Amino acid sequence: MIKQETIQQWIEKHPLLKKIIEKEEVLWMNPLIEETEKGVTDLSVHQKDVQEAAERLQRFAPYIAEVFPETKASQGIIESPVTTIPTMKEALQSYYQVDLPGTLLLKEDNALPISGSIKARGGIYEVLKHAETLAIDEGLITKKDNYKRFAEESFQTFFSNYKIAVGSTGNLGLSIGIMSAKLGFKVTVHMSADAKQWKKDMLREKGVTVVEYADDYSKAVDEGRRQAEADPACHFVDDENSLDLFFGYAVAGKRLAIQLKERGTVVDEEHPLFVYLPCGVGGGPGGVAYGLKLAFGDHVHCFFAEPTHSPCMLIGMMTGLHDEVSVHDFGLDNETAADGLAVGTASGFVGKTMEPLLAGCYTISDHTMFSLLKKLVDTEKIYLEPSALAGMTGPVQTIQHNIQGAHSSNATHLVWATGGNMVPREELDAYYKEGER
Numbered sequence: 001m002i003k004q005e006t007i008q009q010w011i012e013k014h015p016l017l018k019k020i021i022e023k024e025e026v027l028w029m030n031p032l033i034e035e036t037e038k039g040v041t042d043l044s045v046h047q048k049d050v051q052e053a054a055e056r057l058q059r060f061a062p063y064i065a066e067v068f069p070e071t072k073a074s075q076g077i078i079e080s081p082v083t084t085i086p087t088m089k090e091a092l093q094s095y096y097q098v099d100l101p102g103t104l105l106l107k108e109d110n111a112l113p114i115s116g117s118i119k120a121r122g123g124i125y126e127v128l129k130h131a132e133t134l135a136i137d138e139g140l141i142t143k144k145d146n147y148k149r150f151a152e153e154s155f156q157t158f159f160s161n162y163k164i165a166v167g168s169t170g171n172l173g174l175s176i177g178i179m180s181a182k183l184g185f186k187v188t189v190h191m192s193a194d195a196k197q198w199k200k201d202m203l204r205e206k207g208v209t210v211v212e213y214a215d216d217y218s219k220a221v222d223e224g225r226r227q228a229e230a231d232p233a234c235h236f237v238d239d240e241n242s243l244d245l246f247f248g249y250a251v252a253g254k255r256l257a258i259q260l261k262e263r264g265t266v267v268d269e270e271h272p273l274f275v276y277l278p279c280g281v282g283g284g285p286g287g288v289a290y291g292l293k294l295a296f297g298d299h300v301h302c303f304f305a306e307p308t309h310s311p312c313m314l315i316g317m318m319t320g321l322h323d324e325v326s327v328h329d330f331g332l333d334n335e336t337a338a339d340g341l342a343v344g345t346a347s348g349f350v351g352k353t354m355e356p357l358l359a360g361c362y363t364i365s366d367h368t369m370f371s372l373l374k375k376l377v378d379t380e381k382i383y384l385e386p387s388a389l390a391g392m393t394g395p396v397q398t399i400q401h402n403i404q405g406a407h408s409s410n411a412t413h414l415v416w417a418t419g420g421n422m423v424p425r426e427e428l429d430a431y432y433k434e435g436e437r
Helices: 007-013 016-021 036-041 047-067 086-096 119-137 147-151 153-159 171-183 197-205 217-229 243-250 252-262 283-299 312-319 348-354 366-380 386-400 425-436
Strands: 027-029 082-084 103-108 163-168 186-191 209-212 234-237 273-278 300-307 360-364 412-417
Touching: 007 016, 016 312, 027 312, 047 119, 047 147, 047 243, 047 252, 047 283, 082 252, 086 103, 086 366, 086 386, 119 153, 119 163, 119 171, 119 234, 119 243, 119 283, 147 153, 153 171, 163 171, 163 217, 171 186, 171 197, 186 197, 186 217, 197 209, 209 217, 217 234, 243 252, 243 283, 243 348, 252 283, 273 283, 273 386, 283 300, 283 348, 300 312, 300 386, 312 348, 312 360, 360 386, 366 386, 366 425, 386 412
Parallel strands: 103 412, 163 186, 163 234, 186 209, 273 300, 273 412, 300 360
Antiparallel strands: 027 360, 082 103
């Protein structure tokens, strides 16, 4: 029984659940989407919060450039390129026997500096905000000072009195761990069973305490939260409910608008933008989608992509139960090679926030992700994590299901590549071989 109803009763209410339970690849369109102006106005999050996040990241840019040399060229701004992938587009058309009009772009968050994934946005931002708050409260700095001072030894000594903790399947742990350790915090990352070993090893090399669990993501988060609550000096980064993470991700919207304008890509009623975002618990894609809606309004159509074994956001939003339901309730095992997406229960905060804004969700099998991973290497020489390929079937799904505007030759289809460039070479080679197999 799920909320006093049998699975069969839920299937009668939502017939698509039958295919979801059978682990088929499906597309669900959100019936609650509204015009953006009304949808955004009624939310508990606001545009001014995103603007504040952008300003804070600008203040920290001199410090970032100082301590992470790979960001010197971008003057301490953590951003990723937008890449046209025409050869991959041809491969998709051939593989799926479908015509893909319009332009296919890749937003390469796999190339984000410092931690090599979309989590470098929200994760690093939340750590920086916490550090700023502590330093200002202590009288160490003001917002008018040059934040390069955060690199001084006195700041590291000060932050060593404080702790940061997070529960993660991998990539959020990397961004939180790397940034926190660099500032001088004592940091603990609680990692679920599906987290990759190389991510745990990398964190330990950087002085991060890694606690491993035999259970899935939810257990790691719960334990991390419980231990942090018992320590007043510890700040817990709550992947399921954090507004700061959300706003850090949302900064991407305005930045993408600038990038598209610079490359001559028009986004308006006649030139719709479709964006496909891999989704785990929901914070990263939710924040980005919110930022995109602020930037483009009703001219952008955001879709979340989830593994067939772990479609927690799709199930949560479709049933309206959000974080009160798990994929396990419907007999799914939450086992996927897409470790960043291996989440059984979605963020209720994100699911409810997305109700008026998200166009829909779709699912993708591990088999498809690996197959497309190989194709992207063969066609464009771009290596991604398996989970970062989840967005790649988005254009196929929207066109095959005749979603309005998707067929237009004026449409831009943008796949959000969420991670990859921190992955060790031997792991990338193993992914490629799995794609061949």
